[in-house]
Amino acid sequence: MTKNFKMVAKTLFGMEELLAQELRQLGASSIEIGTRNVSFEGDTGFMYKANLCCRTAIKILKPITAFNIFTEEDLYKKIYEMPWENYMDVKGTLAVNATVFSEVFTHSQYISLKTKDAIVDRFRDREGVRPDVDLDHPSLRINIHIDRNICTVSLDSSGESLHKRGYKVESTLAPINEVLAAGILMLSGWQGQCDFLDPMCGGGTILTEAAMIACNIPPNLNREEFGFETWPDFDVDLYEKIEEAALSKVRDFPHKIYGFDTDPIAVKKAKENIKSANLNEFIEVKQQDFFQSEKEGDKSLYIVFNPPYDERISVNDIEQFYGSIGNTLKRGYPGTQAWMITSNMEALKFVGLRPSRKIKLFNGKLEAKLVRYEMYEGSRKASKQ
CATH class of the missing domain: 3.40.50.150 (Vaccinia Virus protein VP39)
Known part of the structure; x- marks a missing residue:
C-alpha cells in the first residue's frame, strides 16, 4: 500500500472551487483552496488519476522539500545537498522553472539557473558527468516556488501544461485555452x-x-505523455489500471x-x-x-x-x-x-x-x-x- 503525500494542483483564476470539487469527487483528501491552486493529499495512483482526469488543472506538482533561504548561496547549497540521483539518472535531462514572491529574490530566471547549476554540479562532483538541460522534453521537470524566504522544491508530475490535451492538430487565431x-x-x-x-x-x-x-471522457486521454512517465519509479501497470477504470465510467x-x-x-x-x-x-x-x-x-x-x-x-x-x-x-x-x-x-x-x-x-x-x-x-x- 503506497502512502499518501501532499500535492499542489495549479489552475486559472476563478477555477479554484471547481478544481477542489473535481479532486474531491476523484477521492483526494486534505483539500485546501489557495489562489490559482488547490493543495490536497493522495497516493501515487491518485497522482496519475489527477493528471488524467482533472479538467481544470494546469499542473500537478509533488513537493519534495521546503526550507528557509536568505541568500542565493543558501539556495545553491540546499539544492546541491538534495539526493537528486534518487529522482533522475545522470544520462537524463532536466528543466527548472521558478515562481518568486520575495523582496530578496526577484528574478525567477536567475533562480532557475542557480537551481540547475546546483543539480548538475552535484552529479559532476559525484559521478564525473553531468545531466543535460532539455526545456522541451526533459526526463525531470523541477518547480521552485519562493514565497518571501521559504523555498519549496517540487517535481512536476504533469510535464507540459495539462491544457495541452493532445487532440488539437489545427490552431486558429486567438484559440481559447x-x-x-x-x-x-x-x-x-x-x-x-x-x-x-x-x-x-x-x-x-x-x-x-x-x-x-x-x-x-477523461480530458487528458489523448496526451502523448505525462511528466511522471519518465520518473525512475513510474509504475506502468498501475497507470494502465487507472486509465482502464476511468474509461469504464465513460x-x-x-x-x-x-x-x-x-x-x-x-x-x-x-x-x-x-x-x-x-x-x-x-x-x-x-x-x-x-x-x-x-x-x-x-x-x-x-x-x-x-x-x-x-x-x-x-x-x-x-x-x-x-x-x-x-x-x-x-x-x-x-x-x-x-x-x-x-x-x-x-x-x-x-x-x-x-x-x-x-x-x-x-x-x-x-x-x-x-x-x-x-x-x-x-x-x-x-x-x-
Whole structure:
C-alpha cells in the first residue's frame, strides 16, 4: 500500500472551487483552496488519476522539500545537498522553472539557473558527468516556488501544461485555452443534459470539451505523455489500471452538439480537431452565420461561446456586432440560456440584455467576464407567472 503525500494542483483564476470539487469527487483528501491552486493529499495512483482526469488543472506538482533561504548561496547549497540521483539518472535531462514572491529574490530566471547549476554540479562532483538541460522534453521537470524566504522544491508530475490535451492538430487565431473552456462549461452547469450549441466555434475547443464532459471522457486521454512517465519509479501497470477504470465510467450522450462559424477555414480546422479527439459521432460543425440562424424545434438548448473581443481578432464595428448577438438571441433562441465570455466590457453593454450572472475570469492576461443571458419564451413577466 503506497502512502499518501501532499500535492499542489495549479489552475486559472476563478477555477479554484471547481478544481477542489473535481479532486474531491476523484477521492483526494486534505483539500485546501489557495489562489490559482488547490493543495490536497493522495497516493501515487491518485497522482496519475489527477493528471488524467482533472479538467481544470494546469499542473500537478509533488513537493519534495521546503526550507528557509536568505541568500542565493543558501539556495545553491540546499539544492546541491538534495539526493537528486534518487529522482533522475545522470544520462537524463532536466528543466527548472521558478515562481518568486520575495523582496530578496526577484528574478525567477536567475533562480532557475542557480537551481540547475546546483543539480548538475552535484552529479559532476559525484559521478564525473553531468545531466543535460532539455526545456522541451526533459526526463525531470523541477518547480521552485519562493514565497518571501521559504523555498519549496517540487517535481512536476504533469510535464507540459495539462491544457495541452493532445487532440488539437489545427490552431486558429486567438484559440481559447482548453482548461478555460472546460472551466467555463463547468461554471455554466453544463453536464450533457440537452442539445448544445457554440455559435462562433473557431477551432472547436468548447465543442470538444463539452462532448468530453457530456460523455465523461477523461480530458487528458489523448496526451502523448505525462511528466511522471519518465520518473525512475513510474509504475506502468498501475497507470494502465487507472486509465482502464476511468474509461469504464465513460457514458453515452443522447443529444446533439453542434457548432457554427462563418469562416470556412475555421470550420475545416474544427472538424480536424474533433476527429483527432475521436468525437466525430457527437459533434457537427457547419459554416453558418449565427446572426442568420434560429433555434430548431422546441427542444432544450444550451449555448456557450467565446465571441471576438476586438483584440486578437478584429471586428469592423464591435458595438454593432455585440448588438447583433443580443438581437439574435432574443429573436431566434427563445427558451434557452446562453453563456459567453468576453474581455470587451464596453462592447458587452451593446448586447442589450441584462445578464443574470457575471463571473470574473482571465483569458490569458485579459480580464474577462463570463455572463449568462436567459431567453424567456414570450415576455419575462409571463414566464414568471
